[in-house]
Structure formats: C-alpha cells, structure tokens
Amino acid sequence: MDAPSSSPVEPRLRIGVVGAGARSTLALLAERADNNCDLVAVCEPHAQARDRVRSQFVRDLPTYPTTGDLIGHGVDAAFVTSPDDTHAVAACELLERGVAVYLEKPLAITLASATTILETAWRTGTKLYVGHNMRHMSVVRLMRDIIQRGEIGEVKSIWCRHFVGAGGDFYFKDWHATREHGNGLLLQKGAHDFDVMHWLANSHSVKVVGMGDLTVYDKVADRTDHSDELMTDWYSVDHWPPLEQRGLNPTIDVEDLSMVLMRMDSGVLASYEQCHYTPDYWRNYTVIGTAGRLENFGDSGGGVVRVWNRPTIYNREGDATYPIPGDSEGHLDADGQTVAEFLRFIRHGGPTDNSPLWAWYAAVVGIQATESIRDGSAPRDIPALAEPLIQYFERHQVRWPAEKKETHR
Numbered sequence: 001m002d003a004p005s006s007s008p009v010e011p012r013l014r015i016g017v018v019g020a021g022a023r024s025t026l027a028l029l030a031e032r033a034d035n036n037c038d039l040v041a042v043c044e045p046h047a048q049a050r051d052r053v054r055s056q057f058v059r060d061l062p063t064y065p066t067t068g069d070l071i072g073h074g075v076d077a078a079f080v081t082s083p084d085d086t087h088a089v090a091a092c093e094l095l096e097r098g099v100a101v102y103l104e105k106p107l108a109i110t111l112a113s114a115t116t117i118l119e120t121a122w123r124t125g126t127k128l129y130v131g132h133n134m135r136h137m138s139v140v141r142l143m144r145d146i147i148q149r150g151e152i153g154e155v156k157s158i159w160c161r162h163f164v165g166a167g168g169d170f171y172f173k174d175w176h177a178t179r180e181h182g183n184g185l186l187l188q189k190g191a192h193d194f195d196v197m198h199w200l201a202n203s204h205s206v207k208v209v210g211m212g213d214l215t216v217y218d219k220v221a222d223r224t225d226h227s228d229e230l231m232t233d234w235y236s237v238d239h240w241p242p243l244e245q246r247g248l249n250p251t252i253d254v255e256d257l258s259m260v261l262m263r264m265d266s267g268v269l270a271s272y273e274q275c276h277y278t279p280d281y282w283r284n285y286t287v288i289g290t291a292g293r294l295e296n297f298g299d300s301g302g303g304v305v306r307v308w309n310r311p312t313i314y315n316r317e318g319d320a321t322y323p324i325p326g327d328s329e330g331h332l333d334a335d336g337q338t339v340a341e342f343l344r345f346i347r348h349g350g351p352t353d354n355s356p357l358w359a360w361y362a363a364v365v366g367i368q369a370t371e372s373i374r375d376g377s378a379p380r381d382i383p384a385l386a387e388p389l390i391q392y393f394e395r396h397q398v399r400w401p402a403e404k405k406e407t408h409r
Contacts, residue, residue: 010347013037016075016099018067018090019082020044020052022231023104026131027079028057029339037343043070043090048228055230067093075099077346084188085181088113095126100346102339103130106191107356107363109183114363115385118356122392125399129342129352130359132195136334136341138326139299140196143285146294146322147200151307153291158197158270161284164189167256167276168245169235172217174226177249184254184373186210186274187366193272193283194262195362200287203266204361209379210369212258216277222246242277260369292319300327350396357393360385 015037017027030037041062042053049063064070067090070078077100080090088108094101095117107130108114121128134140147155164170171188175181182188198204224247226234239245256276263269286295292309295318306318326333338354345352361382368380392399 010036013076013343013347014040014074016041016043016070016073016078018043018070018078018080018094019086020046020049020056020063021081021083023081024056024079026081026102026104026335026339029336030079030343032336032340035340035343040075041070041073043067052230071097071099077102077343080104083175083181084109084183088117091117091128092120095120095124095128098124098126100127101129102342103128103359105130105132105195105359105362106187106366107359109181109187109367111364111367111383114360114367118360118385118389118393121356121397122389125397127346127349127397128356129345130354130356131338131342132192132354132359132362133334133338134192134196135199135353136337137299138301138333139296139303139305139324140199142305142322142324143287143294143296144200146305146307147287147289151292151309151320152287152289152294155201155268155287155289157268157288158200159286159288160193160197160270160272162189162193162272162274163278163280163282163284164274164276165278165281166235166237167278168217168242168248169239170231171254171276172245172248172252172256173224173234174231174249177217177252177254179253180251182254183367184258184370185276186212186255186258186260186272186370186373187363190258190260190272190274190366190369191359191362193274194365195358196285197262197270197272198264198358198361200285201264201266201268201270203264203268204358204382205262205270205365206265206382207263207379208365208369208372208382209261209377210258210372211260211377212255212373214252214255215257216242217245217248217252217256219243220245220248223248223250225250240279255370255373258369258373260365262365296324298324301325345396349398352396355393356397357385357390 045065079102081104260272303324305322307320372380
C-alpha cells in the first residue's frame, strides 16, 4: 500500500518593511503561523530609526536608511507603510528590483505618481497589492452580499457619512495635516470609502465635485512639532472638545470638513461626507436600489445592517436585520485577511478581492475631488487609463503570451 502523499512545504518568505510608523505593524501579521513568513529587515531613515523599530516590532531588526539597502539585505516582499508622499518612489524601486509590494493605501498623492506605480508594475511584471483592507471588513462584505442577493434590486445611489471622531489626534498632529505630505484627507481617509462605494456599485467614478474647508483646527493656537514621536505617543480620548486640542501640527493646510458628489460610469450617483471633529467615530452607508435600500448602524461587531424593501412611512427596525459578525477590534480582522490574501497572491497568483486598478480609481477620486474643493468646486473628470494597463490588472496581473515582459533591473 502506497504511503499517503504530503503537500510540499512552501519556502518561507523573507519580508521587509519600508517605514516604521503607525501602520508598519501590519507586517507582523505576515508572521502568523499559517503565513509561513519571517520579518527580516526594516527601512526607516528617521534619526531614531532603531528606537522606532524596537517600539513597533518589539525586537531589534536590521535597519537601513534606504529602500536600496533593504533590497540588498534580501527580501522577497515588502510592506510600504511610509508617509503617503513617499509611496511612489519606494514602491517603484521595489518593483523594479523584483520585490513584491504590499502598498498601504492610498496608492499615491498625485495623479501622475499613482499612474506611474501601475505602469511600473505592468512593465516589470512584479506583483503589486494595495491594502484596501475595508474590502475584507465584515460590514462591507455583508452589504455586498445583500446587494448581490438582489434584496434591494439594482443599485442606483450610495451615500456615505464618515464621522472621524479622533481626527484631531490621528490627522492633525503630524504630516497628515499638510498638503505637502498627504495632499488632503479626502485621499488619506476617503480613499477607503471611495473604494467601498465602487465595489458595492461594481462601477467606478468618472466625474466628481468637491466642497470643503478648514473649519475648526486652524483656530487651535497650541502647536507642537511631533516629528520625533509616533501617533501612539500623543493619542488620547481625553482631547475634547476639538477647540481645546493641544499640540497640533505647526502646519495645517488640509480640510477638516469635506463633501464629494460622484457620478459613476454605470450611472450610479454617490455622495461622501467626512468630518474630523465629531464625538463618535464610525461610517454610515446607505445604498438605494430599484427595489429597496440598506443602511448600516455601527460598522463593526455588535452593529447591524438593516434592509427596507416594502412600502412604509417609517419603520425603525426595517424589513430585515442582519448582525455584523466579527471585527470586534475595529479592522484588525480585516487586516489579517488582507495580509493573508497578499501573501497567497504573491505565491500563487489568481483573483483577489483587492485590486491595484480599483485602488487607482479610489485614489484619483480623492485627488480630483480635493482639486475641485480648492478650485471653487469646479467639476473634475476622472481620466481614462491606457487599455493595456486596465486589461493587465483585470487579469490579476497575468500577461498574455504576446506581451513583452521586461527583465527586472
């Protein structure tokens, strides 16, 4: 009798990190037993790099000042969790050298740099993944399942209200508060929601109009340079009310209140509202279809999604109520699933729920809507990408045989 065959053990992947900031601990999820990876080195140019690495990863790791040095250490894949304005340079250098990239959202802060990242991934054939973890959040998947089951008919409109209750601490005490490093918070925060709305509608925006302003945090006079600290050093729920905040960034030139109207290529109309000084912190989506509507109350475990699909004047409970499972610790569950999908993709390829193409659409909505705000709410079109790029990413980064693949430099 033949001995039972066993599956070959996959080689362990060597993982690097670019940027030892607040989101860098994502890379620790790659070391979960099922992922078969080792975190081996970090790129962090800050003068206190070693202290930051020890703080974030609870151990010493080889630490380098440049992405090139990290590549030279020998890594199979890298998490790019550095400030948004560094995404394009770091990601493209890794892609050029054949290192698979997990790029924290948003893709980039300008239209040109966002497109360059896609073009580099297409030209080199190196795998690119963008961490839009909300596609793996239970509330989003539940809403999508309800839509796909036909409970509200064909989607015609989506509204999202985003209450960013900790906005002062999360986004107005460091580089996020500046156009130079982040462009605007419609990009940093809104890119999540634009991607979710596109996914729920199975469509992407082609025209946007933005309106917004800096309405509160410019009135706070107490300012501090936090460049030698991490967000965990200053964050507190006791910083309330917003006008009594202390230690805001010396430069604040991004909006703290923003609104966007969107028209998608399918005709779906959408709106997005974002406020960075509400007392509560959650997202509320309303999706209206030809046979009903849905709305979430809470966006993590313990919340619900309600569906209305029968005529009524007012029905507080809806016609159907679906509990939101999991996600009891915010988006930690979704982070784990997103990292696992990235590692499966770079090992085996195949379809993924996350897509660099759709990450591009989400980022460009934020970029163009921010331009609209700063240009008197003049409408902005979403430009078309080259067809070879669209086809490549729709095929999950698989080339047709006739396509040329450049050798990695």
